[in-house]
Amino acid sequence: MALSSRPLPEALAILRELSLDLYWSWNHDGDQLWQQLNPEVWEHTQNPVEVLQLTSDEQLQKIARDKNFLAALNTLTQARDAYLTDTSWYQQHYANSALKGIAYLSMEYGLCDALPLYAGGLGMLAGDYLKTASDLGVPVVAVGLLYQQGYFHQSLDDTGWQRETYLYNDPGSLPLRRAQAKDGSWLHIDTEFLCRRVRFRVWQVTVGRITLYLLDSNDPRNQAGDRGITSQLYGGNRELRLVQEIALGICGWRLLDTLGCGDYVCHLNEGHAAFATLERMRTYCERHKVSFDEALWATRAGNIFTTHTPVAAGFDRYPIEVLRRYIDEFSQQLGVPAERLLALGKANPEDSTEWFNMAWLAMRTCAFANGVSALHGAVSRTIFQPLFPRWPEREVPIGHVTNGVHVPTWDSSRADNEWRQLFGPDRWRQDLERMPTDTIEQLDNHRLWQMKGQGRAQLVDYVRRRLGHQWRRESDPGQCAVFSEQPLDPNVLTLGFARRFAEYKRPNLLLHNPDRLAALLNHPQHPVQLIVAGKAHPADQWGKNALQAWYRFARRADVKDRVVFLEDYDIELAQHLVQGVDVWLNTPRRPWEACGTSGMKVLVNGGLNLSSLDGWWAEAWHAEVGWALGDGDVHGEEQDDDDATALYELLEQDIAPCFYHRDDADIPTDWLERVRHSMAQLTASFSCNRMLQEYIEGYYLPAAQLLANRTKEKGALAAELFQWHSGLSQHWHEIHLGELQFDERDGHRRVGLNVQLGGLNPEHLTVELIADPTDAESAITLALTPASTLQSATHSYRYEGQLDSARPDGDFTARVVPRHPAAMIPAEHQKIIWQSR
Numbered sequence: 001m002a003l004s005s006r007p008l009p010e011a012l013a014i015l016r017e018l019s020l021d022l023y024w025s026w027n028h029d030g031d032q033l034w035q036q037l038n039p040e041v042w043e044h045t046q047n048p049v050e051v052l053q054l055t056s057d058e059q060l061q062k063i064a065r066d067k068n069f070l071a072a073l074n075t076l077t078q079a080r081d082a083y084l085t086d087t088s089w090y091q092q093h094y095a096n097s098a099l100k101g102i103a104y105l106s107m108e109y110g111l112c113d114a115l116p117l118y119a120g121g122l123g124m125l126a127g128d129y130l131k132t133a134s135d136l137g138v139p140v141v142a143v144g145l146l147y148q149q150g151y152f153h154q155s156l157d158d159t160g161w162q163r164e165t166y167l168y169n170d171p172g173s174l175p176l177r178r179a180q181a182k183d184g185s186w187l188h189i190d191t192e193f194l195c196r197r198v199r200f201r202v203w204q205v206t207v208g209r210i211t212l213y214l215l216d217s218n219d220p221r222n223q224a225g226d227r228g229i230t231s232q233l234y235g236g237n238r239e240l241r242l243v244q245e246i247a248l249g250i251c252g253w254r255l256l257d258t259l260g261c262g263d264y265v266c267h268l269n270e271g272h273a274a275f276a277t278l279e280r281m282r283t284y285c286e287r288h289k290v291s292f293d294e295a296l297w298a299t300r301a302g303n304i305f306t307t308h309t310p311v312a313a314g315f316d317r318y319p320i321e322v323l324r325r326y327i328d329e330f331s332q333q334l335g336v337p338a339e340r341l342l343a344l345g346k347a348n349p350e351d352s353t354e355w356f357n358m359a360w361l362a363m364r365t366c367a368f369a370n371g372v373s374a375l376h377g378a379v380s381r382t383i384f385q386p387l388f389p390r391w392p393e394r395e396v397p398i399g400h401v402t403n404g405v406h407v408p409t410w411d412s413s414r415a416d417n418e419w420r421q422l423f424g425p426d427r428w429r430q431d432l433e434r435m436p437t438d439t440i441e442q443l444d445n446h447r448l449w450q451m452k453g454q455g456r457a458q459l460v461d462y463v464r465r466r467l468g469h470q471w472r473r474e475s476d477p478g479q480c481a482v483f484s485e486q487p488l489d490p491n492v493l494t495l496g497f498a499r500r501f502a503e504y505k506r507p508n509l510l511l512h513n514p515d516r517l518a519a520l521l522n523h524p525q526h527p528v529q530l531i532v533a534g535k536a537h538p539a540d541q542w543g544k545n546a547l548q549a550w551y552r553f554a555r556r557a558d559v560k561d562r563v564v565f566l567e568d569y570d571i572e573l574a575q576h577l578v579q580g581v582d583v584w585l586n587t588p589r590r591p592w593e594a595c596g597t598s599g600m601k602v603l604v605n606g607g608l609n610l611s612s613l614d615g616w617w618a619e620a621w622h623a624e625v626g627w628a629l630g631d632g633d634v635h636g637e638e639q640d641d642d643d644a645t646a647l648y649e650l651l652e653q654d655i656a657p658c659f660y661h662r663d664d665a666d667i668p669t670d671w672l673e674r675v676r677h678s679m680a681q682l683t684a685s686f687s688c689n690r691m692l693q694e695y696i697e698g699y700y701l702p703a704a705q706l707l708a709n710r711t712k713e714k715g716a717l718a719a720e721l722f723q724w725h726s727g728l729s730q731h732w733h734e735i736h737l738g739e740l741q742f743d744e745r746d747g748h749r750r751v752g753l754n755v756q757l758g759g760l761n762p763e764h765l766t767v768e769l770i771a772d773p774t775d776a777e778s779a780i781t782l783a784l785t786p787a788s789t790l791q792s793a794t795h796s797y798r799y800e801g802q803l804d805s806a807r808p809d810g811d812f813t814a815r816v817v818p819r820h821p822a823a824m825i826p827a828e829h830q831k832i833i834w835q836s837r
């Protein structure tokens with residue numbers, strides 16, 4: 001049921017359905033048709049829903065008689081039908097797996113500018129994820145919030161100070177429709193907030209094969225304050241944020257349950273959505289008449305938490321008093337004291353002053369967790385260490401899946417064409433192994449250089465047009481005259497820098513020495529040009545100052561042709577940038593960039609990266625594929641001087657000369673050598689296809705299996721696990737470890753020790769011999785076996801093992817950890833006891 005139910009001529013009726021499938025946002029076969037219907041609206045909005053609404057009846061009638069249009073429409077429709085119904089990559093590989101589906105929850109989604117529900121990288125990732133799930137046929141059902149206003153639009157005033165404008169998201173002009181309840185009415189999810197009923201309307205967005213459901217509190221029956229719950233993305237005060245997270249988590253899961261997805265694997269894109277795990281427990285308790293603890297043990301197996309934050313201060317936290325108002329009622333429904341639920345969000349449940357932390361909640365209610373790059377995985381193990389007291393940091397149960405990008409969203413039509421010729425039209429819908437790197441390495445210099453030239457020229461064109469819009473609204477035309485009428489040059493080495501103006505990203509590292517930068521830009525033989533864009537958070541004065549510094553620099557008479565600042569960084573601008581730049585610049589302070597994805601978007605288009613060794617670049621970089629800034633160690637602000645100098649030197653001595661070093665045919669052969677290596681070695685590895693495959697193999701399938709095991713037979717295994725867990729908790733303090741004894745027997749090095757287990761069964765725990773890793777040696781973990789009973793009264797056992805290592809006795813210690821073949825240790829049980837040394 002679309003809002004825009006304006007009648008269309010019969011021959012064009014299918015356009016409505018096409019307009020409501022975001023498939024058009026990455027498959028550009030239909031662009032010509034929307035363009036033909038209404039060139040002006042299409043150019044301004046890139047939104048087919050607007051095109052259908054704003055085109056006159058007369059024009060629609062005319063088009064309905066246009067044979068060429070109808071033929072093209074028919075081809076398009078057939079291609080889309082095939083896209084939707086062909087056997088997918090997922091069906092080929094996993095049709096018979098235990099995985100029924102994936103319920104994905106995220107605060108933001110960056111799918112396209114016609115549906116502006118994103119602020120930055122987190123949303124872009126969620127958008128790219130859904131598109132890739134559609135391409136590969138992965139059974140994802142996604143949930144988010146429909147904000148009445150998305151993130152702000154940016155403009156700069158005459159002094160370069162950021163102004164924020166919040167535009168109204170008119171659902172009637174967005175590519176979405178109402179979700180229908182079984183009885184034909186508009187689907188709603190209701191909840192109780194502070195003893196009053198709040199209704200959330202449900203919308204649905206079609207992303208190819210995938211459906212994204214959006215909750216919206218703007219139901220006229222709600223109180224005005226409640227109607228505003230979904231008013232703004234990341235707006236309002238702390239309590240509003242909490243209520244939004246309750247809406248996303250609790251109502252989001254309630255919706256998923258209503259849709260029949262209650263036994264899916266649940267994937268939390270960041271801790272914002274963590275309340276979903278509580279609602280999942282509640283519905284499970286209600287349905288199966290089990291206790292809270294059994295529900296926790298049953299459902300946790302099916303939950304996956306992806307953390308995106310590189311610093312603990314980045315987690316959402318709430319004062320207990322605020323949370324208690326909302327959680328009291330909920331805990332009554334669950335039949336547990338509110339304290340039990342509050343404890344899930346604290347590192348130390350005993351501490352009454354500690355705030356409730358959404359990331360801790362997620363970690364405690366998900367059996368699986370991961371960071372978003374190898375480095376971020378390691379950083380996360382440090383941050384989450386407080387939840388695993390006395391466990392070595394390396395064993396904190398957080399893995400990593402490095403983010404990737406949905407390549408068809410970011411490639412230019414020219415690049416698309418080159419790749420299509422090499423690997424066919426379905427290359428991003430198949431196994432990545434079908435794109436051997438050798439084939440790309442053979443790309444011809446001329447074609448590649450032509451592709452780069454075309455991309456750069458189109459970018460320069462686009463920038464000039466976009467700047468034109470920026471200047472026209474300037475209050476004082478005299479001010480604008482400082483700027484160039486025709487900035488940029490399609491033949492000059494082009495750098496792009498676009499990202500949030502957050503301090504850790506060091507958006508003005510390049511501005512460290514403005515005169516040196518100006519000299520670099522104006523070099524007589526090796527000129528460089530620079531395109532900068534990005535928003536500062538509305539409350540961030542530092543970021544706004546940094547923006548202003550760029551604005552002022554761009555006005556300098558000596559660089560005005562070589563540097564531009566583009567307002568209102570959005571997906572469209574990002575697409576043009578990544579398709580046209582030669583070098584993508586990224587200068588975060590390690591290890592603050594959890595992953596970063598914008599640099600991955602240039603790979604397919606033959607752009608190169610120059611970046612700090614942080615996030616994805618720390619694992620992608622080697623000398624053949626791009627340039628690295630910094631030494632890969634962690635430094636503070638004092639490092640900025642050195643990094644800025646290193647950045648200038650790389651650009652002056654390495655990058656610019658390489659770009660302008662040409663052969664007889666004026667082709668930069670060394671440059672293109674790097675381009676080919678980067679395209680060949682990195683594009684597929686940092687695609688969302690690779691990422692999704694890793695989630696399936698490493699997380700979704702194991703979680704689905706674990707969930708199925710624990711929930712079958714009325715949750716018998718979950719009940720057993722809870723029994724095991726309670727027993728361990730009760731008797732753990734009775735464990736006592738003796739001394740380690742080493743000896744040689746039959747030419748083997750052996751170790752033994754006596755252990756008192758008190759009331760515990762040896763089957764329920766493991767006694768291990770441990771040696772920490774050193775520079776030269778990796779860690780050793782050896783499970784010892786209970787060889788004989790010593791004294792039955794105290795449950796004392798002799799544990800023994802055979803050691804293959806020659807490391808000295810003193811390197812070893814013993815410990816006891818919980819054991820159950822069906823439990824995830826230490827994710828689900830954190831007890832550990834070490835031999836005192």
Ligand SMILES: *Cc1c(COP(=O)(O)O)cnc(C)c1O
Binds near residue numbers: 569
């Ligand atoms: C890719 C993208 C981002 C995220 O980029 P980072 O590398 O994480 O800074 C943010 N905004 C837009 C519009 C993007 O396209």
